[in-house]
Amino acid sequence: MKTRALKHPFFVIIGPSGSGKTKVAEAVFPKEYKVISHTTRPQRVNEKQGIDYYFETQEHFDQLIRSKALAEFDTYNGYNYGVGIDELIMKTTAHPAYDVLTIQGFQAIEQLFKPLVIPIFLEVSKENMLARLQERGEAPTIIEERSALYEQEARNKEIIKHYPTHFIVDANQPFSSVVKDVKEVVNNTLKNHFS
Numbered sequence: 001m002k003t004r005a006l007k008h009p010f011f012v013i014i015g016p017s018g019s020g021k022t023k024v025a026e027a028v029f030p031k032e033y034k035v036i037s038h039t040t041r042p043q044r045v046n047e048k049q050g051i052d053y054y055f056e057t058q059e060h061f062d063q064l065i066r067s068k069a070l071a072e073f074d075t076y077n078g079y080n081y082g083v084g085i086d087e088l089i090m091k092t093t094a095h096p097a098y099d100v101l102t103i104q105g106f107q108a109i110e111q112l113f114k115p116l117v118i119p120i121f122l123e124v125s126k127e128n129m130l131a132r133l134q135e136r137g138e139a140p141t142i143i144e145e146r147s148a149l150y151e152q153e154a155r156n157k158e159i160i161k162h163y164p165t166h167f168i169v170d171a172n173q174p175f176s177s178v179v180k181d182v183k184e185v186v187n188n189t190l191k192n193h194f195s
Helices: 021-029 060-066 085-091 103-113 126-133 141-161 175-195
Strands: 009-013 069-077 079-084 098-100 119-124 167-170
Touching: 009 021, 009 175, 021 098, 021 175, 060 069, 060 079, 060 103, 069 085, 069 103, 079 085, 079 103, 085 103, 103 119, 103 141, 119 141, 119 175, 126 141, 167 175
Parallel strands: 009 098, 009 119, 119 167
Antiparallel strands: 069 079
8 A cells, every 4th residue: 555645744742751742742833733643542521532532442443453544553551542644644734743652653654654754852851750740640650650661761762863854852941941942843844844
């Protein structure tokens, strides 16, 4: 199956828990630039179908995998998550798009759509990560889980460095500075892409 090409860059925000990935991404990009993922996770009270996620039954998610409709998919906390190829192509038709993904998700999509898949890694210290999770009011068991995953997630920075176009942003700075740095990365990339 021939995968169609992206017309504009797709920015993938990656980083350890507590690096602020989702909040930073939402502050940098307009809402309509977000690539909506599919998930089998139950819908939460404040979430909307087709805005936060495409909430799927396990059967339908399996069908998406079988029909090769997903650019990447993964299991997290016992639920499936995946990014649809059609969604990616549609979202990048008129402007760039973004999503917050795992390193594996980025790598799978980069394989299909390079060179327009741009990773932005948010680097955060373990101390700051733990402090932010506590501020967020996360349960001690979650903080412990994320703490155990920290080394592995932080090592993803070394993987990112092997990609010709990659960016590493210091997420230990105040939130506004992180947003400013990521905006700069996005604007410079777009300028270079269309110059």
